[in-house]
Amino acid sequence: MGQTGLVSPRVEDQFSTLVQMLQYRAEQMPDRLAFQYLLHGEEEGPSFTYRELDLRARSIGGYLRQKGLEGKRVLLLYHAGLDFIEAYFGCLYANVIAVPAYPPKGNHHMQRLQAIIHDSAASAVLTTSQVKESVTHSADSGGLHQIEWLANDAISAAEAASWSKPYADEETIAFLQYTSGSTGSPKGVMVTHGNLLHNFRSIQTSFALTEETPILSWLPLFHDLGLIGKVLLSVYTGSPAYLMSPLDFIQRPRRWPAAISKYRIYYSGGPNFAYDMTVRKTKPEEREQWDLSCWRVAMNGAEPIQSETLRRFAEAFEPSGFRLEYFHPGYGLAENTLMVSARGIQQRLGIYEVSKQALNDGYAAEPLDESDRKEVVGCGHTSTDQEVRIVHPDTRQTCGDNEVGEIWVKGKSAAKGYWDKPEVSREVFYAQTADGEDGPYLRTGDLGFTRNGEIIVTGRIKDMIIMHGQNHYPQDIEYTIETCDPIFRPNSSAAFTVDKDGEEVLIVVAEVHRKYWPVSRQTFAESKVSHRTPVVLEEIWTTARKAVAEAHELRLHELVLIKEQSIPKTSSGKIQRNACKQEYLSRSLSIWGEGAEQ
Known part of the structure; x- marks a missing residue:
């Protein structure tokens, strides 16, 4: 006789690596749609089932291991599409540390790419034959032709036969996420398998994601919000993911809500500007044709969130069945893998009125009058197994509720540090409060305060x-x-x-x-x-x-x-x-x- 009152553990909780995660999906649901790419943001193009993605990952993984690249860094250079996804998982299957980037456009991008290659000491570049041809034969390639270039579309499926699973665990580095810092000194965040799996669990719990909650994304795949928060997360949850190019969205923002309506998307989102742009670039008669009642998690993050944007979008798309409460603002950063906090599915949307002057002085208080009034948007609570403190950046004393300070984070999503930068890593990833208790913490460099446990982000220390x-x-x-x-x-x-x-x-x-x-x-x-x-x-x-x-x-x-x-x-x-x-x-x-x- 079975016991009652016990909650069955989720299958996802048993994963220790992303290789194990994809292989489980390939074994248990081999013919289920994993990814569907939308050409021009509208037409169904290339797709992957879990079986097909696993085969490509084994083929690329076997090839990379034969090339002697296991444990080394390999730069991933891809335009929008599914090539990036198979290459990324191919690196995981070979225990190669992937370094996502973007094909250079102009001198500034070329300088940044060269800086990333130098900082990561990348041994090779993995890309498509087309990108390889265009970059290595470019007049301003800046010596990039001197590094070994590999094309994943030239790798035969027969290579899968040579593949054997390399050793990896939760502490193994999955990839380097280069932050949007200065061109001359980029910093690569060392993200482990364990970091990713913990962050996936937090996102899945916050948004109640399951195999039956489709995901859509137009975000860049080389950026953490698109890669971790959409692509990799979808494999973790078993949700089908629909993808389109960022350029296709920018050119015609209507493609975003149209695809959400067509494919009955549950989870999608982007930065604040995307919602403003979609309102400006769509017509009332178009909105009446779409049904967005399925879109229960409209994530908003990666930049300051404006309450006016949320209200404006909700009002414009009310005829489409969208509601203000579908918005789920969130806060995160690459150094914490991705998400620190987000408005959970059961939590109310927090929009607060505060005094502009008081906020500038370092605390949140009621506005004195209308001219002093400012609205701020809450970014929800952090997960139960992660701790957030607001700390005075100079004294390192812990701040109280409604007192502005630096946001510090402690938990399993905090990355190992910056690649080959031990001193900066100690300062950022191993901080201690003045009392020296309960550390170490990750210093985010972001300012904010808490109100009843909810995190409200107010800005960046360096930008003040x-x-x-x-x-x-x-x-x-x-x-x-x-x-x-x-x-x-x-x-x-x-x-x-x-x-x-x-x-x-x-x-x-x-x-x-x-x-x-x-x-x-x-x-x-x-x-x-x-x-x-x-x-x-x-x-x-x-x-x-x-x-x-x-x-x-x-x-x-x-x-x-x-x-x-x-x-x-x-x-x-x-x-x-x-x-x-x-x-x-x-x-x-x-x-x-x-x-x-x-």
């Missing part, structure tokens, strides 16, 4: 603007600029300070929609530009300066207007403020209006 003894979050100033006039593009500006004759002054660099063209007051009436809207520069400057003064009591020293899609961003859409500052100082920004047809 300090003027006249007062703290200011750059994203607040950027939002003020972006909403003061329709010429500015959302999520496309950077606020920072520079030294001018011994004084720190405020600079804002902002992208302008390409449909506008700069003119002076004197030439406005004579403007003959038929395909663009003339804008008087003096008026824009006056509007922006007034908006910043009224909202933040700051003097805007300079507003630099730049061309659309030219501001430095990470692969997940975050503004790279320091890189923008360096381009400002070196006068290398793409100034709006220069070199364009008048």
Whole structure:
């Protein structure tokens, strides 16, 4: 007679490596759809069942082991598609440390790629024959032809016969995730099999994912949000995953909700800007044709989350069956594998009103009046087997509820450190509080506070603007600029300070929609530009300066207007403020209006 009151362990809890994870799926559900790629974001293209993916992984794994690459680093260079997925699992099957990157476009990307190859001491590049041909024969390949290049599409299925499972356990490094830091000194986060499996469990529990909860993603596969949070997670849960190119989404955002409706997607998401873009680029009559009632987990993360974005999207897509409560904001970083916290399926959506001035002073309090009011979005609770502390970054004293400090994390998702950077790793991954108890902790570099256990992220320590003894979050100033006039593009500006004759002054660099063209007051009436809207520069400057003064009591020293899609961003859409500052100082920004047809 069986016992009652016991909960059967989940199959997923028994996995110790990702190789074991995929092999289990291939044995138990060999003909089930694992991945479906959508050509142009709409048409069904290549696909994998679990049996097919396992065969390709064994073929590539066997080949890599015969090449003597076991235990070494191999760079993965792929455009969007399923080639990357089979190559990644092929590396796991060979106990090769994969280093995901992206084929270079231009000199900046080439420099970063060279820096990653040098830092990781990569022994080879695994890619497609097409990418291999284009990069190695490029005039500006920068010596990349000197490293060994391997094409996975040239690897025969017969190689699977030579494969044998290498030794690996939870402590084995699965891959290096290079963070979006400076081009010259990239840092590769050492992510283990155990890190990944723990993070999968946390995400699965938060969102109630099962084999019957389809996933869709347009996020880059070389970035942790797309790779870990969608692709690898889908194999862990046994959920079918539908994928499209980031470019296909950017070109026609309607493809995202259309695919969610067609394939009855349960879990999908992206950064804040994606929701704004989808509202702007879809029409009411289109939204009425879609049924998004299936989309119960609309993840929002990777950049500051705006409450206005959530409400605007929910209102626009209400005719499609979407509801505000389907949003699940989350917070994470590569150093913690991916997720630190997220709004769970049973948790209410947390949108809080706080005082702007108090938040700048380091604590969350009720607003004094409407002009002092700011809304912040909660990012849920962390998992029960992970600890989050808010710590004063200088004194290392633990902060109380509603007190702003650095977010510190402790748990099995915290990575081993940065590849070949022991000193920086000790500082970031092995931090201790002032009392020296309960460590070590991972220092995230992010600022935030907790309220009733929920984590609210407020900004980055290194990006904080300090003027006249007062703290200011750059994203607040950027939002003020972006909403003061329709010429500015959302999520496309950077606020920072520079030294001018011994004084720190405020600079804002902002992208302008390409449909506008700069003119002076004197030439406005004579403007003959038929395909663009003339804008008087003096008026824009006056509007922006007034908006910043009224909202933040700051003097805007300079507003630099730049061309659309030219501001430095990470692969997940975050503004790279320091890189923008360096381009400002070196006068290398793409100034709006220069070199364009008048």
